[in-house]
Amino acid sequence: MFFVIGSIVTISSHALSTLGLCCGAQFLDYPRRWCVSFHLPLDFMPTNSTPKAPSSFSRKGFSFDRVFKYFFASNAGLTIVILLLIIGFLLKEGLGFFPGYQRELQIYRITGMEYIDISRKNLTSHEQLTSVMNRAYFAEINGLADRELQRSTESSAMVSHIDDFTASARDQYFETIEDANPAPALIESAKQKYAALLPLAMKELPLTPHLSAAERQQIIDAMLARPIDNEDTPELVNQLASEYATVRAKFATPLEPMRASIDEFEALGADLSARVSEMSSKVQVIKAELNTADIIERDRKTLLAAADSAKTPEERARLMAEAQTAIGTVPDTATPLRELLSGNEAGQEMHRSMHEKISAWSNNVNVALTQPEAQRLYQVVGKTLPVFLNELSATPQALAAWDAEEPVKLGTAIFSFLTGKDWITGGEWQDFYGILPLFIGSLMIAVVALILAVPAGIGAAIYTNQFASEREQKIIKPVIEFIQAIPSVVLGFIGIFVLGNALRELSISSSLSWFPGFPMEERLNIFTAGCLLALMSIPTIFSLAEDAINNVPGVYSEASEALGASKLQTTFRVVVPAAFSGILAAILLGFGRVIGETMVVLLVAGNRIKIPDFSAGIGAFFQPAHTMTGIIAQELGEVPLGSVHYRALFVVGILLFTIVLGINALAHRFTRNMKH
Amino acid sequence: MKTMQNIILAAVLTAVGSAQTISLKGSDTLGAKLIPQMAEKYKAEGHADVKFEIAAEGSSTAFPALANGTAQIGMSSRQIKEEETTECKTKGITLQEHIVCYDMLSVIVNKNSPVANLTKAQVAKIFTGQVKDWAEIGGTPGPISIYTRNTSSGTYKDWQKLAMDGRDYPASSLKMAGNEQIAQEVAKNKGGIGYVGLAYSKTRGVKAISIDGIAPVADNKKTYAYSRECFLYVPENASAAVNSFIEFVHSDSAQKVVDSTGFINAK
Amino acid sequence: MISEENLIRKKGKEGKRGKVVDRLVRSAFAGVTYAIVLVALLLFGKIIKDGAPTLFTSEAPFINVSFLLDKNETLHVFDDEQGVRYKLPASEYSEFIKKNGEDSIYNHSSYSYSGGGIVGPIVGTLLLTIGSIMIALFFGVSAAIYLSEYAKESPFIHAVRLAILNLAGVPSIVFGLFGFSVFVLAVPVITADPSSRSLLTIPLFFGDYVMSFQGWNSSLMAGCATLACMILPVIITASEESLKAVPQGFRDASLALGATRWQTIRRCVLPYSMPGILTSSLLAITRVAGETAPIMFTAAVAAKDDLPWEGADGPLDVLSSQVQALPYHIYTLAARIPNSEYTQQAQYGSVFVFILLVAILSISSMVMRAKMRAKLKW
Numbered sequence A: 001m002f003f004v005i006g007s008i009v010t011i012s013s014h015a016l017s018t019l020g021l022c023c024g025a026q027f028l029d030y031p032r033r034w035c036v037s038f039h040l041p042l043d044f045m046p047t048n049s050t051p052k053a054p055s056s057f058s059r060k061g062f063s064f065d066r067v068f069k070y071f072f073a074s075n076a077g078l079t080i081v082i083l084l085l086i087i088g089f090l091l092k093e094g095l096g097f098f099p100g101y102q103r104e105l106q107i108y109r110i111t112g113m114e115y116i117d118i119s120r121k122n123l124t125s126h127e128q129l130t131s132v133m134n135r136a137y138f139a140e141i142n143g144l145a146d147r148e149l150q151r152s153t154e155s156s157a158m159v160s161h162i163d164d165f166t167a168s169a170r171d172q173y174f175e176t177i178e179d180a181n182p183a184p185a186l187i188e189s190a191k192q193k194y195a196a197l198l199p200l201a202m203k204e205l206p207l208t209p210h211l212s213a214a215e216r217q218q219i220i221d222a223m224l225a226r227p228i229d230n231e232d233t234p235e236l237v238n239q240l241a242s243e244y245a246t247v248r249a250k251f252a253t254p255l256e257p258m259r260a261s262i263d264e265f266e267a268l269g270a271d272l273s274a275r276v277s278e279m280s281s282k283v284q285v286i287k288a289e290l291n292t293a294d295i296i297e298r299d300r301k302t303l304l305a306a307a308d309s310a311k312t313p314e315e316r317a318r319l320m321a322e323a324q325t326a327i328g329t330v331p332d333t334a335t336p337l338r339e340l341l342s343g344n345e346a347g348q349e350m351h352r353s354m355h356e357k358i359s360a361w362s363n364n365v366n367v368a369l370t371q372p373e374a375q376r377l378y379q380v381v382g383k384t385l386p387v388f389l390n391e392l393s394a395t396p397q398a399l400a401a402w403d404a405e406e407p408v409k410l411g412t413a414i415f416s417f418l419t420g421k422d423w424i425t426g427g428e429w430q431d432f433y434g435i436l437p438l439f440i441g442s443l444m445i446a447v448v449a450l451i452l453a454v455p456a457g458i459g460a461a462i463y464t465n466q467f468a469s470e471r472e473q474k475i476i477k478p479v480i481e482f483i484q485a486i487p488s489v490v491l492g493f494i495g496i497f498v499l500g501n502a503l504r505e506l507s508i509s510s511s512l513s514w515f516p517g518f519p520m521e522e523r524l525n526i527f528t529a530g531c532l533l534a535l536m537s538i539p540t541i542f543s544l545a546e547d548a549i550n551n552v553p554g555v556y557s558e559a560s561e562a563l564g565a566s567k568l569q570t571t572f573r574v575v576v577p578a579a580f581s582g583i584l585a586a587i588l589l590g591f592g593r594v595i596g597e598t599m600v601v602l603l604v605a606g607n608r609i610k611i612p613d614f615s616a617g618i619g620a621f622f623q624p625a626h627t628m629t630g631i632i633a634q635e636l637g638e639v640p641l642g643s644v645h646y647r648a649l650f651v652v653g654i655l656l657f658t659i660v661l662g663i664n665a666l667a668h669r670f671t672r673n674m675k676h
Numbered sequence B: 001m002k003t004m005q006n007i008i009l010a011a012v013l014t015a016v017g018s019a020q021t022i023s024l025k026g027s028d029t030l031g032a033k034l035i036p037q038m039a040e041k042y043k044a045e046g047h048a049d050v051k052f053e054i055a056a057e058g059s060s061t062a063f064p065a066l067a068n069g070t071a072q073i074g075m076s077s078r079q080i081k082e083e084e085t086t087e088c089k090t091k092g093i094t095l096q097e098h099i100v101c102y103d104m105l106s107v108i109v110n111k112n113s114p115v116a117n118l119t120k121a122q123v124a125k126i127f128t129g130q131v132k133d134w135a136e137i138g139g140t141p142g143p144i145s146i147y148t149r150n151t152s153s154g155t156y157k158d159w160q161k162l163a164m165d166g167r168d169y170p171a172s173s174l175k176m177a178g179n180e181q182i183a184q185e186v187a188k189n190k191g192g193i194g195y196v197g198l199a200y201s202k203t204r205g206v207k208a209i210s211i212d213g214i215a216p217v218a219d220n221k222k223t224y225a226y227s228r229e230c231f232l233y234v235p236e237n238a239s240a241a242v243n244s245f246i247e248f249v250h251s252d253s254a255q256k257v258v259d260s261t262g263f264i265n266a267k
Numbered sequence C: 001m002i003s004e005e006n007l008i009r010k011k012g013k014e015g016k017r018g019k020v021v022d023r024l025v026r027s028a029f030a031g032v033t034y035a036i037v038l039v040a041l042l043l044f045g046k047i048i049k050d051g052a053p054t055l056f057t058s059e060a061p062f063i064n065v066s067f068l069l070d071k072n073e074t075l076h077v078f079d080d081e082q083g084v085r086y087k088l089p090a091s092e093y094s095e096f097i098k099k100n101g102e103d104s105i106y107n108h109s110s111y112s113y114s115g116g117g118i119v120g121p122i123v124g125t126l127l128l129t130i131g132s133i134m135i136a137l138f139f140g141v142s143a144a145i146y147l148s149e150y151a152k153e154s155p156f157i158h159a160v161r162l163a164i165l166n167l168a169g170v171p172s173i174v175f176g177l178f179g180f181s182v183f184v185l186a187v188p189v190i191t192a193d194p195s196s197r198s199l200l201t202i203p204l205f206f207g208d209y210v211m212s213f214q215g216w217n218s219s220l221m222a223g224c225a226t227l228a229c230m231i232l233p234v235i236i237t238a239s240e241e242s243l244k245a246v247p248q249g250f251r252d253a254s255l256a257l258g259a260t261r262w263q264t265i266r267r268c269v270l271p272y273s274m275p276g277i278l279t280s281s282l283l284a285i286t287r288v289a290g291e292t293a294p295i296m297f298t299a300a301v302a303a304k305d306d307l308p309w310e311g312a313d314g315p316l317d318v319l320s321s322q323v324q325a326l327p328y329h330i331y332t333l334a335a336r337i338p339n340s341e342y343t344q345q346a347q348y349g350s351v352f353v354f355i356l357l358v359a360i361l362s363i364s365s366m367v368m369r370a371k372m373r374a375k376l377k378w
Helices: A002-037 A064-095 A097-110 A113-144 A146-165 A167-178 A184-203 A213-225 A235-268 A270-308 A313-325 A334-342 A344-364 A372-401 A410-419 A436-467 A470-485 A488-508 A526-550 A554-562 A567-578 A580-595 A599-604 A614-622 A628-635 A644-674 B002-011 B034-044 B059-068 B082-090 B120-127 B154-163 B179-188 B240-250 B252-260 C013-055 C065-069 C090-100 C119-150 C155-169 C172-184 C220-245 C248-256 C261-289 C315-319 C326-335 C341-375
Strands: B021-026 B051-055 B073-076 B095-110 B145-149 B174-176 B192-197 B206-208 B227-235 C072-079 C085-089 C106-116 C188-191 C201-203 C210-213
Touching: A064 A097, A064 A644, A064 C119, A064 C155, A064 C172, A064 C220, A064 C261, A097 A113, A097 A270, A097 A410, A097 A644, A113 A146, A113 A235, A113 A270, A113 A334, A113 A344, A113 A372, A146 A167, A146 A184, A146 A213, A146 A235, A167 A184, A167 C106, A184 A213, A213 A235, A235 A270, A235 A344, A270 A313, A270 A334, A270 A344, A270 B082, A334 A344, A344 A372, A436 A470, A436 A526, A436 A567, A436 A580, A436 A614, A436 A628, A436 C013, A470 A526, A470 C013, A470 C261, A470 C341, A488 A526, A488 A599, A488 B179, A488 C013, A488 C326, A488 C341, A526 A580, A526 A599, A526 A614, A526 C013, A554 A567, A567 A580, A567 C013, A580 A644, A580 C155, A599 A628, A599 C326, A628 A644, A628 C172, A644 C155, A644 C172, B021 B059, B021 B240, B034 B051, B034 B240, B034 B252, B034 C072, B034 C090, B034 C106, B059 B073, B059 B082, B059 B154, B059 B227, B073 B240, B095 B154, B095 B179, B095 B240, B095 B252, B120 B145, B120 B154, B145 B154, B145 B179, B154 B192, B174 B179, B179 B192, B179 B206, B227 B240, B240 B252, C013 C065, C013 C341, C065 C119, C065 C341, C072 C090, C072 C119, C072 C341, C085 C090, C085 C106, C090 C106, C106 C326, C106 C341, C119 C155, C119 C220, C119 C261, C119 C326, C119 C341, C155 C220, C172 C220, C220 C261, C220 C315, C248 C261, C261 C341, C326 C341
Parallel strands: B021 B051, B021 B073, B145 B174, B145 B192
Antiparallel strands: B073 B227, B095 B192, B095 B206, B095 B227, C072 C085, C072 C106, C188 C210, C201 C210
């Protein structure tokens, strides 16, 4: 409906303004225009060309001048209309999100899913704890067996490298053999290719610091001697692998008690796990029924509306008939809920007993670990276990206090959208829309990009404007501004292959392992995306800052130099401070550009919808993240029109728009100060 | 002026595509390789006047497009959901389902990983985030990096049903745009694991592992744990050109294309 | 600020230290600047290095014309019985099979979107760009004329300037959302057969036709309209600058001779500012041509067999068809299909052609600007 109004406004603003309003306004200005429309020359010297006889139209005093003026004015107003349309459509689609989300949260509560999730949270923490303990156990064993592990890994790496290198020849051989009539020429050429590739493969073998020279040579010889149709690994490699296995078993024996206690801990969660899955499967059935009922109701309404506007009676009859069949019954949620809650006492008891057993278990655990990684993980267990026990003891109360009848307020929906830590969509259980991980992802990438781009861009602007010679300026400015011409998709995929790999190699090198966050887990992460975005925003910051510095009146620097200041002093103490508001505007606009970039972050940021783990300090910047722009681009294609998910994406768009609007307003205020 | 322009522009608008253009929308698994090649073969076999348009943003994009009439055939790597059928019904469109091929979702790990086989339970634990480190299941110690598709993918939803018992992906999973990106990332990351359609499991640097001892090869199509069908959805009152293409899809020569692109034929 | 001591330039040791600091600071800044320039040049260099082999061949006419003019097809790579490797696009591949039979193919592998040429994306990008620039020029220049010639300080003007500023900063994906919800789903269409999801239908006076607010669907028109909205602020600002650059004396003289405002603009201002307007719109083209997000949901398809005018019933059919586009093609190649040496060739070739197009446009705009500046002597 809003769009109807908008379009009518647009069309009429043109039609009316160009015809109606000018007709009305001209009466106010009648006399002057009359004279002008007659082209009366202001001096009365005869001219060579006789003035054209005024057309009958303008003789009536109606000049096209006004028409054009209002036509242009309405075109100028078009920009306002477009902006209003953007705001209007975003709001129209987006504001419908909150009631829809509220309804979903309501269903979440009514069907008892929220109740189950209280228990499920404990289950998840339990699983995490088990996982960390397992990792500590394996870290201990692998740390002790490190040498054998390295030897085995390195020898297999050699074999894989050679296999990879000669893959094309061997694939060709095997494919040809499988044919009904294998062509001997092809077999021959495959063998020749293989023979040619083998020595080449040997040239770039990975380093094997844990193998002796003799062993390395032994593997090389074995691989050289291997014919094309043989796929076995050399004997030494197998031997090393079995050595590793033996040593592992050896070190596992003294750790038997630890193994046993971990298994015991895991088993303590089995009851809870069984109960949670049983409840879940029952509840999912109810939820599916509720959803179907909603859809059927919506269908019925659509069909009735279509029947009302049907053109022919047969059409109407058909649609009415279909609407009749679409009457569904509202499924009964109260009974299954009562069933669910009947197990409430048992559930609370289960939690209490789990709490007791785990406390008892933790008092009996006694492990001595030698490896630093294992010790670190064990400390993590030590810290998390009390927290887990606290949650367990608080759960029975939470279970008792849970009320299915409590209504979900609209404010809750809004609050959980703005501060929710999960964005889970398309899930089988429940969709959650929380913008926090996306917002933090966008923000962190923008911060990285600005930290890199601002000094570079402003430094380059100062240099180009103040210190560079004419010739240098002619080279520098076009090159930097041409960076803008590179499409963001190109930067994205060059970024993956060039920058991502380079940074990953850098981070794996052992000389830099002290740096928090190195070695990087993923090559697609916040830092890589930030670097690329810095490159993209440097031209924006550069040209705006350069303009600002250029606009500082020349008298300032002339006066400063007249007082005897050196060039450096003039630049940094007079010109730059004077251009400060313009430079600030440049930074803000660069920030706006960076927050709004889509394709680069979609390809390069790693797309993990989770708030980065800030306990790693700076290392948090080397983790992957997802962004607000990326999620819209990734998910808009999927969503059924009008669904809650669709509207959620529009709300994300609204948020983006508001942020950029705010930044622009700030920057505008600074540029206004700039123009003295 | 603008009004006149609008009127002129809008005056003779036709619906998308002339009679001989077939517009396909939907799954990236099918639309990246298989369908373009089938379309080319179809044209080479005497139907050179038929034109194809293919947009492959994910299986979930097929159904809204079919409902709105912006596509004539929907490609989907998962079965249609109840609400999507109803959505189409409310717009007056009933859909027919055609199986175009079978696909095996193979679990891929980095080529240098010592893991060659996993049980279904282990796969479920990994992809739900319960198991976080390779050492817990016998690989080289290090954190497990999970690469998945994004939510518009049919592959994403299929995997949830087949391998994860309906549970949600962990927040630590990385959502990639297509099968190819998953393969690329796993190839580059020693601790990476992901799932791709069979056609992508032969990328350089990755290897497909067997599940419960059964390898993802064509012979095991009945016994492999994560097999699924890929579908084409067509409205009931489709044009003759569309129906003729669907007939071709069921024919032997099209199924040969299926074989050559790494899928399993539907025979 | 400037202290007493600095009023007199120092010589001697302190002067020398000042000189050293001076040099250090200058070189630091120069270093930063040239580092950026270096990174940019490396980037261009990489694109040229990887893309040029696809585009240029060693024999005359030195350009791989088939890459530029052929339609996009799947690439088939195989050996024949003698082990000779063939790389053929799909159409030639099927001819080869017809001639030699299916059994003569060994070691066959195929790569989507990597064979043939990229004429589809090139044409699509050109159509989108030209269409959107034309729309934007029409509305933008008119708005700029109003702002520079007619405007007096008023709330209306203030609002317009604010709107332009804000439109300039809207992220491209929000334009994609806007274009999708407005141009694809909601703008009015005159048709005899409105779709059932139309928002509103207004019956018209002739025949069966109604004006139905159902959108233009994903089409060239929707894409052009979205992109036009995107570059409108840029065009308005640039046109206003060129209009303001015309000396006020021209207008004064014309008005003094009795011409109306519009005549002044039409004959004394516009012709002289047109060169500036056109050159800056050429620069806007480079921005528009590289955008992917707005066209992803409004106009672009990954594969299309025909150029838009083939098989169309008239110019309006062309406008309502979907198109391929270069940036979207690059995105498909990079993220959607298995990577290999053959796809890399196609990728870098497309990127290189794109950068070349943009470079040609920018350079011609700069040349034009220089020539126009020389002609206009004021």
